[in-house]
Amino acid sequence: MAGEAYDLTIRHAAEALRDGTLTSVALTEAVLRRIEQTEPTLNAYITVTADIAREQAAAADAELQAGRERGPLQGIPFALKDLYDTAGIPTTAGSSFLRDRVPSEDGFVTKKLKDAGIVLTGKLTLHEFALGTTSINPHYGAVHNPWNPAHVSGGSSGGSGAAVAAGSCLGALGTDTGGSIRIPASLCGVVGLLPTYGRVSRRGVLPLSWTLDHVGPLSKSVEDAAIILNAIAGYDREDPGSADEPVDDYTSALGRELRGLRVGLPRDPFWQACDDPVTAACEAAVDVLRELGASVSEVALPLQAATGRLNILWAEAASYHIDTLREHPDGYGQDVRTTMEGGLAVAATTYINDQRLRRKLIEETRAVLRQVDVLVSPTTPHTAPTIAAGDPTRDLARLTHPYDVSGIPAVSVPCGFDGEGLPIGLMIGGRHFDEATVLQVAHAYEQATEWHRRRPAV
Amino acid sequence: MSADPNVIERLRAVAEAAEIEINDEGLRAIAPTVLAMLARPSGVAPRDLGETEPAFGLRMRRE
Numbered sequence: 001m002a003g004e005a006y007d008l009t010i011r012h013a014a015e016a017l018r019d020g021t022l023t024s025v026a027l028t029e030a031v032l033r034r035i036e037q038t039e040p041t042l043n044a045y046i047t048v049t050a051d052i053a054r055e056q057a058a059a060a061d062a063e064l065q066a067g068r069e070r071g072p073l074q075g076i077p078f079a080l081k082d083l084y085d086t087a088g089i090p091t092t093a094g095s096s097f098l099r100d101r102v103p104s105e106d107g108f109v110t111k112k113l114k115d116a117g118i119v120l121t122g123k124l125t126l127h128e129f130a131l132g133t134t135s136i137n138p139h140y141g142a143v144h145n146p147w148n149p150a151h152v153s154g155g156s157s158g159g160s161g162a163a164v165a166a167g168s169c170l171g172a173l174g175t176d177t178g179g180s181i182r183i184p185a186s187l188c189g190v191v192g193l194l195p196t197y198g199r200v201s202r203r204g205v206l207p208l209s210w211t212l213d214h215v216g217p218l219s220k221s222v223e224d225a226a227i228i229l230n231a232i233a234g235y236d237r238e239d240p241g242s243a244d245e246p247v248d249d250y251t252s253a254l255g256r257e258l259r260g261l262r263v264g265l266p267r268d269p270f271w272q273a274c275d276d277p278v279t280a281a282c283e284a285a286v287d288v289l290r291e292l293g294a295s296v297s298e299v300a301l302p303l304q305a306a307t308g309r310l311n312i313l314w315a316e317a318a319s320y321h322i323d324t325l326r327e328h329p330d331g332y333g334q335d336v337r338t339t340m341e342g343g344l345a346v347a348a349t350t351y352i353n354d355q356r357l358r359r360k361l362i363e364e365t366r367a368v369l370r371q372v373d374v375l376v377s378p379t380t381p382h383t384a385p386t387i388a389a390g391d392p393t394r395d396l397a398r399l400t401h402p403y404d405v406s407g408i409p410a411v412s413v414p415c416g417f418d419g420e421g422l423p424i425g426l427m428i429g430g431r432h433f434d435e436a437t438v439l440q441v442a443h444a445y446e447q448a449t450e451w452h453r454r455r456p457a458v
Numbered sequence: 459m460s461a462d463p464n465v466i467e468r469l470r471a472v473a474e475a476a477e478i479e480i481n482d483e484g485l486r487a488i489a490p491t492v493l494a495m496l497a498r499p500s501g502v503a504p505r506d507l508g509e510t511e512p513a514f515g516l517r518m519r520r521e
Contacts, residue, residue, distance in 0.1 A: 101508050198518045204510050211516050241515020324507045407518045433520040
C-alpha cells in the first residue's frame with residue numbers, strides 16, 4: 001500500500017481491509033496519530049474518542065476475519081459534527097450551554113452508521129449552534145483551514161471539512177441549512193453532499209431550522225459520498241420532514257458517461273459577483289463537462305436572488321432558542337446572538353409569507369430542472385477568507401442557501417485552487433431525490449481531473 | 459379598546475422611554491398588536507435547549 005493510510009479514500013481503505021493489506025486497528029492508529037499531529041494546528045475536533053475507536057476497530061477486524069460483512073464503512077475511521085447525538089459521548093453543538101450535555105441515546109443516523117460498522121474517532125468542531133459559515137467558535141476556538149491555517153475552514157461544519165481534508169478521519173457528517181456542508185467542502189478542497197430535504201432523517205441532530213436542516217456527508221471522493229449516503233438514507237416516521245421515497249443505490253450511476261446529459265448554467269444569480277479565480281476555475285470545469293459529452297446551456301432562475309432576504313432560518317432558529325436567548329443572552333457568541341435576536345423580531349405573518357414565496361422558488365427550480373438534468377455553478381463566490389477577516393456569513397452562503405430553500409440535492413466537488421493555494425469548489429445540483437445523477441456528473445468530472453488527488457501539507 | 463386615547467397615551471410614554479420616535483398614527487397602527495401580545499405574552503410549548511426530536515418539516519416529492 002503506497003502513501004499514508006490516513007490519506008486513503010473509504011473505497012480504497014475498504015478494499016485494503018478485505019485484501020489483507022490493512023487492518024482496521026492499524027488504520028485507526030494511523031488516523032489517531034494524524035489527529036494528534038494536526039489538532040494543535042486545525043482544532044477540528046471538540047472530542048476525540050480514541051478508546052472507543054480502538055475498541056470498534058478491533059471489533060471490526062474480528063468481524064471481517066469471521067466473514068461478517070457490513071459494507072464498505074465497516075472498520076472505517078469516521079467522525080461526526082458535534083451536533084449529532086451520540087450515546088454516552090458529549091454533544092455540545094459548539095455551545096457553552098451544552099458543554100456537559102451527554103445524550104443517553106444515539107441519533108437516527110448515528111445508529112445507522114454504527115450498524116454499518118464505522119469506527120468513531122470523535123465529534124467535530126462547528127460554528128456555534130451551526131449558525132454561521134466560518135466555524136470561528138468563541139467557546140471551543142476557531143477551526144483552521146488545512147491548506148492555510150490563517151484562513152477559515154468554512155462552516156458551519158468546519159471541523160468536518162478540515163478533518164476530512166487533513167486525513168484526521170476518512171469521512172464525516174455535517175449538516176446543511178444555508179450551505180454548511182458545501183461551504184466547508186469547497187473551502188477545504190473536499191466533497192460535500194447536500195441530499196434532498198427529507199432524504200436523511202434529522203432525528204437526534206440538534207436543530208437549527210426545521211424546514212431547512214439537511215444531514216449529509218463530507219468525504220475525499222464522490223464515490224465515498226455515495227457510499228456514506230447509501231448508509232444513512234431512508235425514511236424515518238419520527239421525523240416529520242422525512243420522505244417515504246425509494247432509496248437508490250447511489251454508487252450505481254458512477255462511471256456512466258455524460259453523453260446526452262443536459263447541464264444548465266444558472267448565470268443569474270449563481271455566477272454573479274464571484275472572484276475571478278473562482279469564475280475561471282468553474283468555467284474550466286464546465287469545459288470539462290462539455291468535453292465529456294454533456295450539452296451545456298444557460299438557464300434562468302431569477303427568483304432565487306430573493307433567497308437572501310428570506311427570514312425562515314432566522315425565525316425558526318430564534319423560536320428554538322427563545323427562552324435561553326432571553327434569559328442568558330451573554331452565553332451566546334456575539335455573532336450568533338445578534339442573528340438570533342434578529343430572528344425574534346420576525347413577525348409570524350412575515351415568516352408565513354416567506355414560506356409562501358418559498359413555494360414559488362421551489363416551483364421555479366423544478367421547472368428549470370425539467371429542461372436540464374443538473375445545474376452547475378460555483379459553490380462559494382470566494383475562497384476561504386482569513387480568520388482575522390471576521391464573519392462574511394451571508395455572502396459565503398449566497399450561492400448555497402437557495403438549494404436548501406428548494407430542497408434539491410447538490411454536491412460540491414474540488415475544481416481548482418486560487419493564486420494563494422486555496423481550494424475552489426464546483427456545485428452541481430439536481431432534481432429532488434435524483435442524487436444519483438448529481439453524483440454521476442460530479443464523479444465524471446472528478447475522474448477527468450486531478451484536483452481531488454491533492455492533499456494539504458498540514 | 460386599541461384606539462382608546464389612554465392606551466395611545468401610555469404607548470407614547472413607552473416609546474419615549476425607549477427613545478423611539480413614532481407619531482400618533484403609528485401608535486394607533488401598532489396598538490392592536492401590542493394589546494394582543496400583552497394578552498398572550500408567551501407560548502405554552504416546551505422549549506428545551508438540547509431537544510433533538512424534529513418539531514415539524516416539509517414534505518418533498520419525487521417528480
